[in-house]
Amino acid sequence: MRSLLDRFKYNGLFVKLFVIMAAGIVAASITTTWTTINMSSRVFMDTFSITNSKIVGQIQGSLDSFNYSIILTANKIAQSGTIRQFLTEGEGDSRAMFNAYFQMAQQMNRYRSSVDAYDIGITVTGVNGRRYSTDRSYWPVADSALPGHPITKRTLAEPRKLLYSYDDAAASGIQGLTPTVIASKALVDRSGDVYGMVYFAVREPYFAGFYDGNTSAGNDVAVLDKQGRIVSSNRADWIGRVAPDLLASAEAIDKKGLPYLNARVMGKDQLLLAKQLGGLGLYMVNVIDKRQVLGQMTDTPRIALSAMAIVAVTVLIVFLVSRNLTKSMTRLVKQISTISKYEFDRHVKVDGSYETRQLALAFNAMIDELNDYVGKLVETQNQRRNAELEALQQQINPHFLYNTLASVKFMVQQGSKEKAAETIHALISLLQNAIGNVSEMITVREELDNLKSYVLINQVRYGERIRVSYFVAPDCLDCRIPKLMIQPFIENAFFHAFNEKPEGYIHIMVAQENASLVCEVVDNGDGMNLSGAMPKQVSKRQLFSGIGVRNVNDRIKLLFGESYGVEISSKPGEGTRVRIRIPLLRHNNFTTF
Numbered sequence: 001m002r003s004l005l006d007r008f009k010y011n012g013l014f015v016k017l018f019v020i021m022a023a024g025i026v027a028a029s030i031t032t033t034w035t036t037i038n039m040s041s042r043v044f045m046d047t048f049s050i051t052n053s054k055i056v057g058q059i060q061g062s063l064d065s066f067n068y069s070i071i072l073t074a075n076k077i078a079q080s081g082t083i084r085q086f087l088t089e090g091e092g093d094s095r096a097m098f099n100a101y102f103q104m105a106q107q108m109n110r111y112r113s114s115v116d117a118y119d120i121g122i123t124v125t126g127v128n129g130r131r132y133s134t135d136r137s138y139w140p141v142a143d144s145a146l147p148g149h150p151i152t153k154r155t156l157a158e159p160r161k162l163l164y165s166y167d168d169a170a171a172s173g174i175q176g177l178t179p180t181v182i183a184s185k186a187l188v189d190r191s192g193d194v195y196g197m198v199y200f201a202v203r204e205p206y207f208a209g210f211y212d213g214n215t216s217a218g219n220d221v222a223v224l225d226k227q228g229r230i231v232s233s234n235r236a237d238w239i240g241r242v243a244p245d246l247l248a249s250a251e252a253i254d255k256k257g258l259p260y261l262n263a264r265v266m267g268k269d270q271l272l273l274a275k276q277l278g279g280l281g282l283y284m285v286n287v288i289d290k291r292q293v294l295g296q297m298t299d300t301p302r303i304a305l306s307a308m309a310i311v312a313v314t315v316l317i318v319f320l321v322s323r324n325l326t327k328s329m330t331r332l333v334k335q336i337s338t339i340s341k342y343e344f345d346r347h348v349k350v351d352g353s354y355e356t357r358q359l360a361l362a363f364n365a366m367i368d369e370l371n372d373y374v375g376k377l378v379e380t381q382n383q384r385r386n387a388e389l390e391a392l393q394q395q396i397n398p399h400f401l402y403n404t405l406a407s408v409k410f411m412v413q414q415g416s417k418e419k420a421a422e423t424i425h426a427l428i429s430l431l432q433n434a435i436g437n438v439s440e441m442i443t444v445r446e447e448l449d450n451l452k453s454y455v456l457i458n459q460v461r462y463g464e465r466i467r468v469s470y471f472v473a474p475d476c477l478d479c480r481i482p483k484l485m486i487q488p489f490i491e492n493a494f495f496h497a498f499n500e501k502p503e504g505y506i507h508i509m510v511a512q513e514n515a516s517l518v519c520e521v522v523d524n525g526d527g528m529n530l531s532g533a534m535p536k537q538v539s540k541r542q543l544f545s546g547i548g549v550r551n552v553n554d555r556i557k558l559l560f561g562e563s564y565g566v567e568i569s570s571k572p573g574e575g576t577r578v579r580i581r582i583p584l585l586r587h588n589n590f591t592t593f
Contacts, residue, residue, distance in 0.1 A: 029307050053259065066118060068279070073112070077108075083104065083187075087187070087196040120200050121133065127195050138202075155185065167182050181204055211234070215234040219287075221287070224282060228246065230243055246285060250283040408424055443477065466504055482582075498523075507520075516582065521577075526575075556582055560583055
C-alpha cells in the first residue's frame, strides 16, 4: 500500500496531465451528448406542442358547443313565464300546486331537449323556496343548503354571468358520490331583480370525456376556474386542488399569446399549453411532463453506454501517451523529493530527455546558491535579533532611574519608609519586566503589572492629581501583546495631557472585539488638534523609555499587517482617546523569527 502511495506521489505531473486531459475528454463527450439530446428534445417538444395545440383547439370547440347548449337552455328558462310564475308565486291549494308542478315539468322537459346530447341534470330554485330538478342524483344538495351554498353566493355576486364551479359532494358530507361540475346562472327579471337560480350539473368524469381521449401518460389536461381551482382533470388526484402556479402560467400564456411555456408546476418541470374558454370562464391547460415524454422518445441508457465506451477508449490512449512523455520527468521529481530538507549539498543525477537534463542542471545550480544564501541569512537574522534584544534592554531612560531613586531617598529622609519600600518594589518589578524579560510578546497581565508599577512611581514623584483606573475583561488577561505597547501612551497622558488642567483621570480598557484585542487609553485632559497624521512624542521631561507613539503604531503594523495599528481621536479641552487594535493571540499562537 505504501509503495503504491509513493508511486502516486512521484508521478504527480503525469497524474495531473492525465486527469486534465481525461476530464476534458469526458466534459467534451458529456457536452456533446447533452447538446444533441437537448436539441432533439427541443425539436420534439416544438413539434409536440404544435400537435397538442391543434388538439386543444378541437377540445375547445367541443366545450364551446357544450357551453352554447347550456347558455341556450338557460336563456329559454329565463324567458319562460310559466317557470317565472312557478318560482315567484305563493302557496295555493293542493290542486293549484299540482297544476303548477305539472306545468313546470312540461316546460322543463321541453327545454331539456336543448341539452339532450349531454348527460346533464338541471335544477331550478326560486325566491319562494320552490325547487325543481330533472334528476336530483346529479347534484343531491338539500333544499335548505342551496341558498347558502358557495356556488349560489358566487353566482349572485355576478348575476349576469354563467359561472362554472367545482363541487365535491364528499366534502359536503355526502359520501359515495362523484364530484360534479356545476354551471350556474341567476334568473333576473327586466327590472334587474333576481327571482331564481338555475344549475346545470355535470358529473366530472362525463365532463372530462370532452378531452380524456386525447391524454396519455405524462400528457394531462386540467380545467381551472378563475380562482385557480381545478374543476376537472384526467388526473383524479388533481381534481379539487387549488393550483395558483398553474393558474399564473395559464394567464401568462393567454396575456402574452405564447404558443407554450416551460414552467415548474405540480413539483415538476412541465411544458404548458393553455386556452381560455371564454364562454365558460375557465382555463384549459395541457400539462406535459417533459421528463416522462422525452424518456419515451430517447433511449438514454443506450446513449450513455455508447458514450462511456468511446470515452474509455480515448482515455486509455491518452494514458499511454502521457505516461511515455512524463517518464523522465517523474524520475527527476523522485530524486528531488528524496533530498532531505537541510541537505543543500546533494545534487540530482542529470539524465533523460533534453528538457529534463536542463531542469536537473538548473536545480543543482540553485542548490549551490541556496546553500550559500541560507548561511548568510541565518547569520544576518541572528545579528538582527541580538541587536533588537539589546536595544529593548537599553530602553530605560537613566534620568528616570536617577529621579526615582532621588524620590526614594527623600522619602527615607522624611521617614516614609513604607512608601519608599513600595516605590523601590515597583521600580524593581518594572526593571525586571523591561530588562530581564527579553521576550518580544508578553501577556496583558504582565503589561498591566508594568503599568501599575510605572503609575505608582509617577504618582510618588508628581502627586496623585492624575487618577488611573483599569477596566480589563477577565478573558483578556492571558492574551499576548507586544511588550511596552500601552506604556508610551500612559507617558503621553501623564506629561502632555494635563498641562492646563490641574487634575483628571486616565482610563485603561482592554476587551475582545470579534477576532481582535482592543486596548484603549482615555483621558479627560487638555486634548489637542489632530492634523490626521500620527502625533510624535515630544517631551523635555525625563520619561521611562524612548519609545514614541508613532513607533508603537509602526511596530504593530510590521508585526501584524496594515489592518491593525493605533487610532487617536482628540478635541481641545475634552481629552484624548487612543485605540489600539491587534489580533487576538493566546499563549503560543504567535511566533517570531
